[in-house]
Amino acid sequence: MASTQTKEQIQSQDPAEWVDLYGDMLLRYALSRMRDRDLAEDLVQETFLVAWKNRKEFAGRSRFSTWLVAILRNKVADHFRREGRRKSSSLDESEGEPESEPLFSKWGKWKRSPKSWSASPAELVENREFWVVVAGCLGDMPAHLAYVLRLREFKSAKTKDICSLLEISSSNVSVRLHRARLLLRRCLEEKWFS
Amino acid sequence: MKCSHATKLLSEAEERQLTGRERLRLRFHVFVCTACRRFKKQLGLLRLLLTEASPKILAAVYASDATLSASRRQEIKALLRRAAEES
Ligand SMILES: [Zn+2]
Numbered sequence: 001m002a003s004t005q006t007k008e009q010i011q012s013q014d015p016a017e018w019v020d021l022y023g024d025m026l027l028r029y030a031l032s033r034m035r036d037r038d039l040a041e042d043l044v045q046e047t048f049l050v051a052w053k054n055r056k057e058f059a060g061r062s063r064f065s066t067w068l069v070a071i072l073r074n075k076v077a078d079h080f081r082r083e084g085r086r087k088s089s090s091l092d093e094s095e096g097e098p099e100s101e102p103l104f105s106k107w108g109k110w111k112r113s114p115k116s117w118s119a120s121p122a123e124l125v126e127n128r129e130f131w132v133v134v135a136g137c138l139g140d141m142p143a144h145l146a147y148v149l150r151l152r153e154f155k156s157a158k159t160k161d162i163c164s165l166l167e168i169s170s171s172n173v174s175v176r177l178h179r180a181r182l183l184l185r186r187c188l189e190e191k192w193f194s
Numbered sequence: 195m196k197c198s199h200a201t202k203l204l205s206e207a208e209e210r211q212l213t214g215r216e217r218l219r220l221r222f223h224v225f226v227c228t229a230c231r232r233f234k235k236q237l238g239l240l241r242l243l244l245t246e247a248s249p250k251i252l253a254a255v256y257a258s259d260a261t262l263s264a265s266r267r268q269e270i271k272a273l274l275r276r277a278a279e280e281s
Contacts, residue, residue, distance in 0.1 A: 020267075104196075109196065113228065181205050181237060182205075
């Protein structure tokens, strides 16, 4: 398997071969973090170019695929950092909802009260269809919100680590998480628990 | 306390320790408000599910069979070959 190639093999290889060996794996990684396919392919492309430029730094201590994923992971974080900065300069994140359809009335009351969910967590975890719906809901919300939620809930990242990764304040992180949870909740209620 | 504020605090409680006063007001609101009580329960469920969710399930759901488009594949190879020739 290609993933156990040594440092010497990697460095003498035609880099175009990397694309066949690792391209799909990297694309899947990128797509597990974003929905925009063109963007995911762009980041994979950048990853290969960076890998080529820095190939001497691959020390062979980890697998080459792991090394490539680490580069891609940084590219993904960079992307959301830029994206988030653009979003927060265009609207004040500590205020209100940027959505067309607010969840609360101007008096702060639920517009549509949450319903009572009947659910068995143990069964849901095993239910693949449920996760398809979750993935769809995450894909439908603004990408920078879904990304923060994924870091926090799936990876159990600490808030302070998210702050430094995305270079935003902890109150910014809370606001994004809160919005993401509200949107996920509403979406699941519509698409699963009704 | 408004529902919008109560939900915000319920969510924040997962990130930071609420102050005594916040906790007290929140507890009262949740006691009297069915909607927020449900929200609180749902947050807990989501938290549990998402933490439990094996990343593998999610990876499978997201893009198990995605492949690089042929045109992109060619493009990246061409870029890499050019970079290799230049060095
Ligand atoms: Zn309420």
